[in-house]
Amino acid sequence: MxxxxxxxxxxxxxxxxxxxxxAEKGVPYxxxxxxxxxxxxxxxxxxxxxxxxxxxxxxxxxxxAICAYVDNVFPGAKLMPADPVKAxxxxxxxxxxxxxxxxxxxxxxxxxxxxxxxxxGSPDRAxxxxxxxxxxxxxAVMDRAVAxxxxxxxxxxxxxxxxxxxxxxxxxxxxxxxxxxxxxSALKHYLDRHMARKSVQxxxxxxxxxxxxxxxxxxxxx
Ligand SMILES: N[C@@H](CCC(=O)N[C@@H](CS)C(=O)NCC(=O)O)C(=O)O
Numbered sequence: 001m002x003x004x005x006x007x008x009x010x011x012x013x014x015x016x017x018x019x020x021x022x023a024e025k026g027v028p029y030x031x032x033x034x035x036x037x038x039x040x041x042x043x044x045x046x047x048x049x050x051x052x053x054x055x056x057x058x059x060x061x062x063x064x065a066i067c068a069y070v071d072n073v074f075p076g077a078k079l080m081p082a083d084p085v086k087a088x089x090x091x092x093x094x095x096x097x098x099x100x101x102x103x104x105x106x107x108x109x110x111x112x113x114x115x116x117x118x119x120x121g122s123p124d125r126a127x128x129x130x131x132x133x134x135x136x137x138x139x140a141v142m143d144r145a146v147a148x149x150x151x152x153x154x155x156x157x158x159x160x161x162x163x164x165x166x167x168x169x170x171x172x173x174x175x176x177x178x179x180x181x182x183x184x185s186a187l188k189h190y191l192d193r194h195m196a197r198k199s200v201q202x203x204x205x206x207x208x209x210x211x212x213x214x215x216x217x218x219x220x221x222x
Pocket of ligand 1: 015036049050
């Protein structure tokens, strides 16, 4: 079988989710770091987003599709359970997180720090402040979701957790979201517990200089 190539910069939560899934499944692959909207990404994703994947003649984009392909083509423990209810619940949480949580926690809040469009490059306080009331409600929802079993679905680490954990990790890197985490005890415990998992540690993103120290500080503070 040809070697699978996963293309995309490691700090991307969606790249990280795919890498956790590949590690959980035990699939060997080559990780090619590339930013969105670069030629190797644009060649596969119609909107230039990461991750994208190549496996022989098969080219795919979208993290959920990549994980489905990996799960169905490679041997190893199934990422998706045979049980239709559990499988649907996993899809439900992936969809909820990707359509409700990611746009606010990462695209609006985190990116207002990391890639602010302010004239002097300082964090975009207006976007941050506007995100916080929504985040407060969403943290409460996610805290309740993991409270009983420490997982999003059932009592094992599933694709729903692999998809959510990278997003949650970044919440420990900024002050307001760290405060929200501290008040969400089930979510905080969930983050600490699953960040220690081998597949998550092995795939921890490579940050550039200042970001590395920041991520480390955030991890210690969270
Ligand atoms: N639905 C996509 C989302 C991928 C995505 O938004 N990736 C971000 C990086 S985390 C990106 O490429 N952003 C560039 C852009 O939106 O133009 C997936 O699940 O793979």
